Amino acid sequence: MGTGILVNLELHDALSGSRHSAYANSAAYAKDAWTDKTCRSRYDGRAVYCDIRAMRTAARSLGILVDDRLCLASSREPVMPKLRYSVAASLDGFIAGPNGEFDWIVSDPDIDFAAMYASYGGLVMGRRSYEVFVATGGAVGPALPTYVYSRSLPAGARDGVMFVQDAVAHLRALKEAPGDKPLWLWGGGNLFRHCAQAGLVDGVDVAVIPVLLGEGLPLAPACPRLSLQLRSHRLYPKSGIMFLEYDVRLRPVP
Ligand SMILES: NC(=O)c1ccc[n+]([C@@H]2O[C@H](COP(=O)([O-])OP(=O)(O)OC[C@H]3O[C@@H](n4cnc5c(N)ncnc54)[C@H](OP(=O)(O)O)[C@@H]3O)[C@@H](O)[C@H]2O)c1
Numbered sequence: 516m517g518t519g520i521l522v523n524l525e526l527h528d529a530l531s532g533s534r535h536s537a538y539a540n541s542a543a544y545a546k547d548a549w550t551d552k553t554c555r556s557r558y559d560g561r562a563v564y565c566d567i568r569a570m571r572t573a574a575r576s577l578g579i580l581v582d583d584r585l586c587l588a589s590s591r592e593p594v595m596p597k598l599r600y601s602v603a604a605s606l607d608g609f610i611a612g613p614n615g616e617f618d619w620i621v622s623d624p625d626i627d628f629a630a631m632y633a634s635y636g637g638l639v640m641g642r643r644s645y646e647v648f649v650a651t652g653g654a655v656g657p658a659l660p661t662y663v664y665s666r667s668l669p670a671g672a673r674d675g676v677m678f679v680q681d682a683v684a685h686l687r688a689l690k691e692a693p694g695d696k697p698l699w700l701w702g703g704g705n706l707f708r709h710c711a712q713a714g715l716v717d718g719v720d721v722a723v724i725p726v727l728l729g730e731g732l733p734l735a736p737a738c739p740r741l742s743l744q745l746r747s748h749r750l751y752p753k754s755g756i757m758f759l760e761y762d763v764r765l766r767p768v769p
Contacts, residue, residue, distance in 0.1 A: 594693060718761060
């Protein structure tokens with residue numbers, strides 16, 4: 516187990532137009548006080564990396580590949596699914612009221628939930644969120660492989676979902692299997708915290724609902740610090756919902 520932060524490097528192959536990403540443990544470069552920005556500029560100032568081998572060699576020549584924690588993904592290797600925590604939250608950062616209320620989550624005719632579901636490769640959720648998921652009628656899009664994490668419920672497939680007892684180990688395995696669509700961490704904050712602590716979360720997407728709740732279940736309870744980069748934003752003027760998508764840039768090493 517390391518103690519640094521993971522740096523997400525994005526390298527662009529100008530010849531093929533493909534994008535490569537690399538994760539490196541910043542603990543190894545602590546003496547250089549690297550940030551993701553300086554990593555990028557140091558990379559960008561060098562050659563074009565057209566394949567995984569050239570990228571590894573180039574990284575080595577820059578003194579970046581100092582241990583086995585640098586892992587690279589390119590179009591020549593299987594694409595691994597990302598894990599995105601996507602929820603609705605009040606403006607003051609709650610995903611449910613103090614008694615689990617969600618009546619404040621207004622809908623908007625311009626939000627295409629079916630398309631949203633179809634953009635994911637699977638749903639993952641904690642046991643408490645699953646109870647709400649079932650109570651509210653389940654998915655409003657195409658049926659996706661669904662995994663529910665619970666240490667109190669028996670493991671196994673039933674009712675169209677797979678119950679799993681160790682979320683972190685299972686998600687790590689899911690993320691290592693090939694898959695081009697992200698996994699939707701549907702909720703809740705408790706499961707998100709375990710995933711964030713394990714360094715498994717790649718994105719945080721929040722539909723900010725125009726309401727102040729004052730109290731409730733926080734979006735990210737006792738979460739480790741994650742540095743985020745805005746990926747996209749969209750305002751839904753009919754409801755006042757602002758949808759914000761962030762990629763995780765820096766995260767703790769588990
Ligand atoms: N606003 C939104 O978009 C949104 C979306 C989803 C949910 N929600 C709300 O969020 C609330 C539920 O969130 P929550 O944070 O209280 O609970 P949660 O994360 O949904 O579920 C927590 C439960 O998941 C299991 N779990 C968590 N980490 C685990 C791990 N590492 N391994 C195995 N099992 C694990 C445990 O189940 P056991 O206790 O069975 O062991 C734990 O009690 C609900 O009120 C729901 O309405 C809101």
